[in-house]
Amino acid sequence: MSVTDSPAARLQALFEGHRLTPTQRRIAHSMVRRAADVPFLSSVELAELAGVSQPSVTRFAVALGFDGYPALRRHLREVAPAEPAGGPESYNEYQQAVEAEIENLRHLAQALADPRPVRRAGRLLAASRPLPVLGLRAAASQAYGFAYFAAKVHSDVRLLNEGGTMIEDRIDGAVRAGASALLCFALPRHPREVVDTLAYARGAGLRVVTVADSAFAPVAKHSDLLLPAAVGTGLAFDTACAPMLLGRVLLEAMCDDLPDAQARLEEFDAAAAARGLFVD
Numbered sequence: 001m002s003v004t005d006s007p008a009a010r011l012q013a014l015f016e017g018h019r020l021t022p023t024q025r026r027i028a029h030s031m032v033r034r035a036a037d038v039p040f041l042s043s044v045e046l047a048e049l050a051g052v053s054q055p056s057v058t059r060f061a062v063a064l065g066f067d068g069y070p071a072l073r074r075h076l077r078e079v080a081p082a083e084p085a086g087g088p089e090s091y092n093e094y095q096q097a098v099e100a101e102i103e104n105l106r107h108l109a110q111a112l113a114d115p116r117p118v119r120r121a122g123r124l125l126a127a128s129r130p131l132p133v134l135g136l137r138a139a140a141s142q143a144y145g146f147a148y149f150a151a152k153v154h155s156d157v158r159l160l161n162e163g164g165t166m167i168e169d170r171i172d173g174a175v176r177a178g179a180s181a182l183l184c185f186a187l188p189r190h191p192r193e194v195v196d197t198l199a200y201a202r203g204a205g206l207r208v209v210t211v212a213d214s215a216f217a218p219v220a221k222h223s224d225l226l227l228p229a230a231v232g233t234g235l236a237f238d239t240a241c242a243p244m245l246l247g248r249v250l251l252e253a254m255c256d257d258l259p260d261a262q263a264r265l266e267e268f269d270a271a272a273a274a275r276g277l278f279v280d
Contacts, residue, residue, distance in 0.1 A: 007035035010079050014064065024060045026050050039076040043069040097234035104230040104242040111228070112249065121183075121209045121225050122253025128181035130156035132174045132206075135185035136163050136194050142185035142211070142240060146247045150254065152268050153261040163193045171201050181207040185247065186219040187231060187240055198222035211243050211250070 015028045030050040031038045038046060043057045046069075050057075061072040091099060112118065125131055131154055135143025140161040147159040158174055160167060171182070182201045186194055198208050199222045210223035213231045220226050229246040232239035255261040272278060 008032050011035050011038075011076075014075075014079065018064060020060075020063060023052055023056050024063055027052060027057060027060045039073060041073075093234065097232055097239065100234050101232045101239055101241045104232060105245065108229050108242045108246060115253075117225060117227060118249055118253045119256070121227060121250055122255075123257050124181040124207055124209055124225070125150075125183055125250065125254045126154070126257035128179050128207075129154075130158050130174050130177050130179050132158045132160055132171060132179055132182045132201075133185075134160040134182060134194070134197060134201075136161065136191050136197075138189070138238065138240075139185040139187040139194075139243075142187065142243055142247055143183075145244065146183065146185070146251065149248075149251055153251075153255055153258055153264050160197075163191070163197075167193075167197055168200050171197070171204055171206070175204045175206065179206060181209060183250070184208060184210045184219065184223070185243060186210055186212040186217055187243060188213055188217075188238060190218045195219055195222060209250075211246050213243065 011028075011032050015032075020028060027046065027050045031046070034041075034049060041049065044054050047054045047057045058069050061067075061069040064072060066072040066075065131150065133143045133147045133150070135141070135146075143159060143161050147157050151157045156177070158170065158179075160170060174182075182198075184194065184198060195218050198210070198219055202208055202222055202224070207224045208222060210217075210219050210226045212219055212223075212226055212228055215226060215228045217226070217228075227246060227250075229240075229242035231243065232241070258264075
């Protein structure tokens with residue numbers, strides 16, 4: 001079934017051309033989200049779904065030109081038959097958040113069809129010694145995860161995941177030690193301090209590689225190479241599966257440009273086994 005021929009699309013077409021009140025638009029939105037279920041809902045059930053009163057559902061049906069809700073429901077069973085169980089319209093809010101993240105990962109996979117930007121970023125990061133990795137607030141965990149693994153193959157990784165007046169001092173120290181590039185994870189809401197820090201880093205001569213939620217993020221103008229990976233916004237707090245995965249892809253690209261990466265990993269595994277570091 002094509003998207004334009006889906007139950008949700010047919011419902012949307014039914015509502016077009018009608019002047020609906022805010023309450024009625026709320027009902028319409030709820031129906032589109034649950035297009036597979038609404039032909040079988042009572043007016044009371046639809047009212048509960050939309051968070052409105054039962055009379056509002058009746059008035060909504062009349063506004064669409066039907067004698068009442070039963071007539072509307074009969075029409076819905078004709079024009080918007082249910083999809084097989086498990087279709088997108090039947091997902092609850094948690095499933096919808098997961099599906100949105102899956103879609104973000106699909107977009108990332110499509111972007112990686114051209115591997116040249118990631119390979120270029122890998123070369124820049126591998127060549128920088130030390131390698132500062134910046135991520136504040138919501139992006140701090142992304143920066144920490146990257147730095148944790150990068151330190152196993154890179155000789156000098158410096159994590160910058162706490163803001164404050166000393167962050168510029170730490171960038172100056174990295175530059176004096178020979179750093180040539182900085183990796184930044186920048187996620188919404190974008191702290192002003194991140195934008196200012198990237199401007200300072202570039203002024204200090206560093207090449208800035210940024211993983212951000214969008215190519216139009218506020219950090220774009222202070223980045224030499226920006227790699228976008230969308231975040232999910234369906235829950236109270238954003239989800240960042242795509243930026244995390246892109247960070248791991250960057251690690252892989254960086255390893256490709258570190259001749260001793262495999263040897264360092266084997267050395268770590270041997271030391272971990274000798275120390276009984278992991279239970280497995």
